[in-house]
Amino acid sequence: MKRSHRILCVDDEDFNLDLLEALLHPHGYETMPAQNGREALAVLASKPVDLVLLDVNMPVMNGHELCRKIKSDPQLSHIPVIMITSLDSKENKMKGMEAGAEEFLSKPFDQAELLLRIANILRSAEYENAFEYLILALARAAEANDIDTGNHILRVGEYAALVARELNQSEKFTELLRSQSTLHDVGKVHIPSHILKKPGRLTDEEMEEMKKHTTFGAKIIGNHPRLEFGSRIALCHHERWDGTGYPNGLKGTEIPLEARIVSICDCYDALRNSRVYKPNYNHDGAVDIIIKGDDRLKPEYFDPEVMAAFIKLAPRFEELYQKMREPEN
Ligand SMILES: [Fe+2]
Numbered sequence: 565m566k567r568s569h570r571i572l573c574v575d576d577e578d579f580n581l582d583l584l585e586a587l588l589h590p591h592g593y594e595t596m597p598a599q600n601g602r603e604a605l606a607v608l609a610s611k612p613v614d615l616v617l618l619d620v621n622m623p624v625m626n627g628h629e630l631c632r633k634i635k636s637d638p639q640l641s642h643i644p645v646i647m648i649t650s651l652d653s654k655e656n657k658m659k660g661m662e663a664g665a666e667e668f669l670s671k672p673f674d675q676a677e678l679l680l681r682i683a684n685i686l687r688s689a690e691y692e693n694a695f696e697y698l699i700l701a702l703a704r705a706a707e708a709n710d711i712d713t714g715n716h717i718l719r720v721g722e723y724a725a726l727v728a729r730e731l732n733q734s735e736k737f738t739e740l741l742r743s744q745s746t747l748h749d750v751g752k753v754h755i756p757s758h759i760l761k762k763p764g765r766l767t768d769e770e771m772e773e774m775k776k777h778t779t780f781g782a783k784i785i786g787n788h789p790r791l792e793f794g795s796r797i798a799l800c801h802h803e804r805w806d807g808t809g810y811p812n813g814l815k816g817t818e819i820p821l822e823a824r825i826v827s828i829c830d831c832y833d834a835l836r837n838s839r840v841y842k843p844n845y846n847h848d849g850a851v852d853i854i855i856k857g858d859d860r861l862k863p864e865y866f867d868p869e870v871m872a873a874f875i876k877l878a879p880r881f882e883e884l885y886q887k888m889r890e891p892e893n
Contacts, residue, residue: 569686570594570612574604574630575619575648584617587675593682601625605633608640615686618665620649620656628663635664635735638725638742642693644685648673664735696743699794702784703746709757710749714890716833717746722884723829724822730873731825744794745826748801751781775810778802796820801827804865816867824867828854828874831861836885847882851875 571593573584581597588595596613598604600622607613616634620627627647634640647660650671657668667681703717725742733741752760755777759770766774781798785791800814800823807815835850845853855875857863863871874881 568592568594569614570596571682572596572598572604572607572613572616574598574601574616574622574627576600576622577619580619587678588682591679601627601630601633604630608634608643613643614689615682616643616645617682618645618647620647620660628659631660631663631665638722641735641739642689642696644689646678646681646685695790699743699791700746703750706747706750706753708753709755710752710760713837715888716837717749719833719884719888720748720826720829721745722888723832723881724825726877726880726884727825727829727870727873730877731821731869733821737822740793741797741822741825744791745797745822745829747781747785747791747794748797748826748830749777749781750784750794750798751777751779753784754780775802778811793822797823797826799823801830803827805867806862806864809865819867821867824870828866828870832874832881833885847878847885851878851881 569592571588573581573588573595575581575584575597576599578599581599585595585597596607596611598607602624604616604618608616616631618627618631622630625633627649631645631647634643634645641664644666645664646667646669647665648669648671649656649660660668667685669678669681700717707713707717721742724745725738728738728741755774759766759773762770778799778801782795785795785798787795797820799811800819803809803812803814803819803823804827805816805819805824807813809819831854832850835845835853836847837844853861854866855863855871866874
């Protein structure tokens, strides 16, 4: 049976927490109380929460600060936040929006309105989760003919999010990148298995065939506005900064930033991952090849700014690789 929705209620006054509990319980919601930001973060770390109801004025950590923390944490940012404020000022609302809150209600709130907003927001959150889930399912489906690359697609998403943050990209950019970079190789579903699994280097003809996974990928993803990111990444993740990449030989900033980021992340992980046709490198070995190049890879392939971010973040790449590698059988 599906568990009931769990709502974290954050307010420094017991009276308000009791009121929310009395209102929400009869409607089948489970509530978790917290009296300040710190307590709220402890609850979020211990249990899955579906929605946060947040009072703005609290001691220890106010509602805006807590909301910002939630929205900048990759594990929590998907949880919708409704801010309840007694100060019905425009400034307060603006601050809340900046912090990433989805909805606002002013105190004293209308109970029927609160219930409706909660129901609506939970419904859209479910659609959003299903959308993210399907992106991943599609990415996984495309791996069917390929050698087992473990959690490669998920790791690439996490590395890419790290780089995006380092480059001061918005939370929205970072989240889109994390989610849709998993689709970078989706076009491989069209590439014959004997090419994907071939031990040893590909012939020129096989390489030409392999290169098509970029255009196939963009074609599969299509041109839905919500998947533009994924489509550009699939098409351009083998383009190179110096213009020697494929399929279109784009150069420098002609290559979308999201693809420039995925390119270096994909390379690092491919070097780490054991492949039948080449040795797998340890962390230092992989970083060394990306920075200094070898017989088939040159540092000029990468955007210098993305490269600088990669060098700075390299220890965190190693952490993520270790954390997300498949357990050895
Ligand atoms: Fe690829």
